[in-house]
Amino acid sequence: MSTESTPALLKGVAGVDAVRTGGPAPAGPPARSPRARSTTAYLRYAAGKLAGAAVSLFAVLVTSFFLFRLIPGDPVKQMTGGRQVSTEQIAAMRREFGLDLPLWQQFTEYCGKALTGDFGTSYQFRAPVMDKITEALPATLLLTGTAFVIYTAIGIWLGARSAWRNGSAGDRFHTAFALTLYSVPSFWLGLLLIVTLSVGIGPVPGMFPTGGMESGGGSGLAHVLDVAHHMVLPVVTLVAVEYARTLLVMRSSLLDEMGSDYLTTARAKGLRDDLVRRRHAVPNAMLPTVTLLFVNLGNTVAGAILVETVFSWPGLGGLFYQALSVPDLPLVQALFFVFAAAVILMNTLADVIYPLLDPRVGR
């Protein structure tokens, strides 16, 4: 039961819970999933997970279509803005974007095209939605990917230490520090970082760019360095507010492990404390954490909306916000789908490879 309440701690960890209770994937001690031992059973399990993911993706597709139809506003009026347009022009635009069709027909068309990766044409950019997304995707992946690697490293490292030294000054400090940063609104932290480190305050000079991903110009190494320079503050912001999750889950799963009988046995054998930790506790405790990592990665993509907004990062988050205010329906739908799909895919990936990673299963 304890594993149940751990993830409840933090909303983003929710996915772990689903993964761990959802199927036969082992949640606790290894011996609970005998089925995963045999290959065929595993394949059946994996196929089930993939099928589930496909159903979820479809459900998301449906939601993305209908949810945003509720946004008040006629897209054609939005597109024409305050300009004078003839009724024929309006009719032509409706035809162009397929808005003259009945809703169900629009829906089937949307689904059919979405399967081929075609999400239609953006109202405001007059470009294929997929083009806009593939343009913005690298920026988001770069930002979230970098942040992900760093906060995962910090989170696991500090989480393991904290758990092993449960109750010590170091543990208390880390937990408190992480929880504090976790409670901080990310956009606020970003703004403060801009005020202090980017604009400069008092004796502190402005050292980092205030926004954007690149200054433009330069190639090769200079370009890489330029982007790296622009990335520092957004990455720091993301890492600061995100690493607490990893830390806390790593910490609690290691604490769980520490209560296990096999560790007592290991200790009883007279193994060194360090060795017990490295050899037994940490690898086992890593399992739930690994699951969490995938879920984190999926969520971070969506969670970057704020950071991207504050730092003018040209990624998906900024695009989503921009598209919502128009509302640029095709773009909003597609982005919503992409965000949800990221989480679903990561969850499924975690589900599928979880049994493979478990050292106590099928090694």
Place this chain on the structure above:
Amino acid sequence: MVTRFPSRSFRPPGRRLRILLASGAAALALAAGSVVLGSPFGPSPQEAQAADGKSTLTVAVAQSVDSLSPFLAQRLVSTSIHRLMYDYLTNYDAKDSRTIPGLATEWETSADKLTWTYTIRSDSKWSDGEKATAEDAAWTFNKMMTDEGAATSNGSFVGNFKKVTATGPDKLVIELKQPQATMTALDVPIVPRHVWEKVGDFSKFNNDTKFPVVGNGPFILTDYKVDSYVKLKANKDFWRGAPKFDELVFRYYKDQDAAVAALRKGEVSFVAGSPSLTPAQAESLKTTDNIKVNDAPGRRFYALATNPGARTKDGQKFGDGHPALLDQKVRRALFMAVDRTAIIDKVFQGYAMEGEGYIPPRYGSYFWKPTAGQKLAYDPAKAAALLDEAGYRKNSAGKRTGKDGKALDFRILCHATDPNDKAIGKYLQEWWGDLGIGLKVDCLDNVSDPWYAGEYDLAFDGWSVNPDPDFVMSIHTCAALPAKAKESAATDNFICDKQYDELYAKQLAEYDPAKRADLVKQMESRLYDTGYMNVMAYPNAVEAYRTDQIESITTMPSDAGNIYGQDGYWSWWSAVPADGASGGSSGDGGSSTGVLIGVGVAVAVLAGGGLLFAMRRRSTAEDRE
């Protein structure tokens, strides 16, 4: 019970220190070695610039480009860039906005005013070496007239065109269906036919596939990165003379504060503001070295519109505007309870002028002021009296009620993205609250829907006025009303007034500027009296630039005018780089040692972390053997 393992007993000496160190390291990593990174960044961007010798002017903009195709672009940033890339037939003088030659050197109209003949200049060349001719202009207009997709952004200009032909390389003839006053204000970018002929679908082509983009304006577009920047280089062969800056970059900042911060640091040379800098930003920039704040009379008016009862051209009523607002006394009372000086002082903090007539004072010849007897001056007592007179008296609870006993409660439409709307909404709530009137401030991202549907009582309204006032006047005529209920139409606020319409028709036919101006003023007077459009303020254009990067720049109008969003290309074309300086654009791209150190630190931290894990892994593996 805490844990089964009192870990204390397992801890070898010295452990505690390591944990503390570890946490310290983590905290440091979080600060991202900023301290280490910092100091080498001291050198100002100008120095970094001098090395590469090119002068760059970087403009921070708050809008992202919607399309680089002049046939599709609608946003101000995009149309401003098109002004720089392509020459238009005519231009506006920087001094007084009168029409001056552009691609066309002269023009004449037939006696019946239906045929216009433009002479195209012979010294304008496309950047690929071809000559720009009347053929290009004719092709551009014809494309807009025949291809629905090409009419997206400027279709309204050609709606009244009958036929456009090039009768020679330098002669463009436009035949009209009806006389059109805006024939010397055709703000349409003329594109090179030989390039654009190859475009298939104009509704999808965004002109961002091949760089540099062929053009004949003062600048040539060389690079574009979505949501990041647009880069242009000076057109050395431009017929009016080459721009002084070698390179012009428009960089997109989602956040205005970030843009201002970038200006402070010299990352950008100019900040436009969206639509202008906030008073706080302007105040703090004023006291900053090397930064000049350009505070100029704006071209916008900012008004309080009341729903006059939405209806179609045929008189079919729709929407749910408050019936009380159909009473002129109520409209006047409401406006008389609006303290316009407080709005200027508190909300705009002096960066605006008090509203009078419909057209801002910047356009001197059309500017009109109510007479002393006509003016609805701020006077809450008189407003209360007017409401009493109209039959809305205060009840025991201090709320005004109509004859039906229902409390007087209004809604006001506000743009969620406009801080001024929200701020003034708060004031209105209190002022009108004192009068006994309730107000609900409805802030929406998308106000146009309830607006077109006539589902509002009051609304914050504002237009940017062109040198020629025809458009902003036309949106209050009966002809602008929608054909069908809730359909989008040219009308701004469903105003339909016979007297106003008569004046409008008269001014349209009047070709004598002074007489036309007088008619326009009469229309403004009539509009003022109806109380449907109450202008509260003319917000200033507040923008700022770095004087250590830009030595001089032309505003429009040249004395006390704005820089961004001009009707011509004067500002960027005329900007003179300051000595040895240029915009910061490539400044931080110049990879000073600081970046190297910063990246080094980051890499070290990462590598260290990775190594730690790797070692841990390995030792575990070894242990297993």
Place this chain on the structure above:
Amino acid sequence: MTTTTDAAPAPGPRALTWARRRQAAGRFWQQYRGHRAGLVGLAVLAVIALTALAAPLLVGEGSRSVTAAPGGPLESPSAGFPLGTDQFGRSLLALLVWGTRVSLTVGLLAAFLSVAIGTLVGITAGHFKGWYGNIVMRITDWFLVMPTLVLAIALATVLSRSVWTTILAIGVTTWPTTARLVRAQTLSVESRPYIERSKALGGGHGHIMSRHVLPNVMPLVLAQTTLVISTAILTEATLAFLGLGDPTIVSWGGLLQDAREAGAVSSGNWWYLAPPGLAIAVVALAFTLCGRTVESVLNPKLGVSR
């Protein structure tokens, strides 16, 4: 789950049940007292709740008025205005105090809504296993993978701007976690023998769910609520910051949005920017600390440090 509240062993006298529950609560409090972090969180919350309740007395009703604003625009901190003034000349300290009310109210109501939905769904899904439970849990799983923030933003955009929209947006996007937890707990409670006994004695579905299951999941729900509140307060601030809140209401997120719109960031007006964010962080942290403590009291294995 190692709960501290003992379940009523048999349909005995109501008084006895209550006595047992009181006892359990007493035990719970005794253990809670042992956690310093939890106590700190509780103390902070008490202070903040008092501030919110006493706001009209502390700073006066008129402090939100823009027409009667006492100061100049964006004054830096002084004796008269300890935190400076906003762009209308209102005291930021007063606004911060007023903001406490909205942020707490939204946080509490949204969390209540979220947990209420979650508990209802969880208990019913756990109780009625069959097709109902299956379908409901499918929906829950599906909600679980929706990116919360994206969904909340979408909802806030779809609906009109008001406090209720914010509450609704947070409430309907955060319930699935609670539902899962409560369902698991329900399953474990229902597997206990006394439920069988109760059924045998003729206890209906409603009776079992409300008399036996609900009291037993309450501690879990309590812990969950405290944790969801901190999420809700953060989300409220986020939505307000993105301009999706009601602009005429003073809230912490709204203050941050106002600060940004006034240009406080680039003007270096840190006194405008820092306090609302700090307040959000402190309250969110306090709720998190309480929630963690409640959790660890209920489940000592988690070992929150003393």
